[in-house]
Amino acid sequence: MTDLFEASGIHPPDAPLADRLRPQTLEEVVGQDHLLGEGGPIRRMIEAGRLGSMILWGPPGTGKTTIARLLAQAAGYQFQQISAVFSGVADLKKAFEAARMRRAAGQSTLLFVDEIHRFNRAQQDGFLPFVEEGVVTLVGATTENPSFELNGALLSRSQVYVLKRLDDAALDQLLARAEGHEARTLPLTPEARHALLALADGDGRYLLTMSEVLFNLPEAEPLDVQGLAGILQKRAPAYDKSREEHYNLISALHKSVRGSDPDAALYWLARMLNGGEDPLYLARRIVRMAVEDIGQADPLSILVANAAKDTYDFLGSPEGELALAQAVVHLATAPKSVAVYEGYKAARRAAHETGSLMPPPNIRNAPTKLLKELGYGKGYQYDPDVEDGFSGANYFPEGMERRTFYKPKGEGHEAKVKDRMERWAEMRARKQGGE
Structure with a gap:
């Protein structure tokens, strides 16, 4: 019985308010003018009279299912819906077979797959031949980033359209429709009405569900923010730590x-x-x-x-x-500097390029007499004891020219470090030049 009501665009009187207010034309869809408005890509597709496969990506309650249904209606396609949560391989086979039979009879099929990202990669691959042959026009809906969750082959055969979370203006339009449908205003103060929009968090379906609760309250004084909070539980923010x-x-x-x-x-x-x-x-x-x-x-x-x-x-x-x-x-x-970060990366590249060059003899360890006779540690200067506390000795490997990896940016503490390093560079050049 529900299917007969939906097919005729009429919803049973006991249906949820969100279903009773489901848009009957694409013009009634709120908050997605960038796709459905004048010059929008989906609008142009409809005007051209031919639908292409697409992925509708957006938060919950932004109209993905409604748009798919109205697209089929506007283009004269048979609308068929499956959910990746409840459907398996057998359901897909039935859907494709039914679409093939309609095609033989001259009827196109729009196959709407809700939560399409929940199908595994192999199941997603199963769509490809039917999409390529034109057996179905696929419209997938997902709340997850298609780049991460859908096969590249499937994405290459579909346009990805991003639906926006509904802003306050769009949500207010939905509230006005709900009030028109119920022939009365919501029992809320202006502040509480604004709080209701915030609670919806861009989800139109959730907003209408909360509104239905408020419409069913006994007649009383309008609720303030505190009264609204006492009736409606605060919604957990949309956040998935793994997504x-x-x-x-x-x-x-x-x-x-x-x-x-x-x-x-x-x-x-x-x-x-x-x-x-x-x-x-x-x-x-x-x-x-x-x-x-x-x-x-x-x-x-x-x-x-x-x-x-x-x-x-x-x-x-x-x-x-x-x-x-x-x-x-x-x-x-704090002041910002990536000088150490950049210097370390540059030093790692140099270390990779130069391989296993040995340190110069003056800074090699000389724990034995033999090593001392070989010149290990010879000429080493203990910098704290030399004039100005800086010897200017070479600490790079033999056969490797000196390079500058760490380049202070001059922000915060590095301003003093930069001055000190510039002074050391002058002293090093003078002392090594004198040698």
């Missing part, structure tokens, strides 16, 4: 620190902790930031980063998280 969102957020945190923006860095740190990220994973990344992006510009940063890790180990959550926040702020506000 792309994890890497996007840690990248945002690292780049905010590198870009000297403590406010943005604190925000991304909070986002990850709120999402359930392992604080010790964050502590390790903070230590990496200290050595990779700050280095000698502020040598204290590595101590602060390690202290934050030790403090979290000692205190645990939530108090230990404050130490991570302190370290993030320290690193974000």
Whole structure:
């Protein structure tokens, strides 16, 4: 019975509000004008009268299933839906066979595969011949990055379209439709209405589900923010520690620190902790930031980063998280230099190129009489005892010209280091020239 209602565009009166308000035309889809609006790629495809296979990538509740259904309707295709969560090889075979029979009768099929990333690589390969032969036009939906989760061969035969999370304007449109459908406004103060949009977190379906709860409340005074919170549970943020969102957020945190923006860095740190990220994973990344992006510009940063890790180990959550926040702020506000990082990489390349060259005799170890007779340690100068505390001796291997790997940038502590190294370079040239 449900299928008959859906086929006619009518939903049973006891259907969830989100289903009853499902758009009936592509023009009614909110928040995806970059794809469906005038000049959008999907709009142009419809106007051309021929659909191509595509992957719809976006957060939950942004309209992927609705768009696929309306695409089939607009192009005159038979809509067939399967879910990678509940379907197996037998279901796929049935779907392809049914599509082949329709094609023989002159009817095109749009095969919508929800959660397509959940099919394994072999199952994804099974789509290829049917897509290539035109048996089906494939529309896959995924919340995960297709570059990581889908076969390259399948991606090469499909266009990837990115759906945006719904902004407040789009969500407000949905609320207005819900209120029009119910012929009354939501029982919320303006502040609580704004809080409801924030709770939805860009998910239109979730917004309508929450709205239905509010519409079903007994008639009463409008709820304020506190009253709304008492009825609706706070939604856990969309965050999967093993998926792309994890890497996007840690990248945002690292780049905010590198870009000297403590406010943005604190925000991304909070986002990850709120999402359930392992604080010790964050502590390790903070230590990496200290050595990779700050280095000698502020040598204290590595101590602060390690202290934050030790403090979290000692205190645990939530108090230990404050130490991570302190370290993030320290690193974000510290001067930045990659001179040590770049110098080390250059030194490793040189070490690889030069192989096993020996140190010059004057700095070789001479623990035996024989080695001393061979000249090991001869002429070595103990720098703290020489004039100016600097001998200017050569410490590079014999047969290797001196190279400069570490080049201080002149930021923070490195400004003094740079001056000192420039003075040493002049002294080295003078002393070696005199020799």
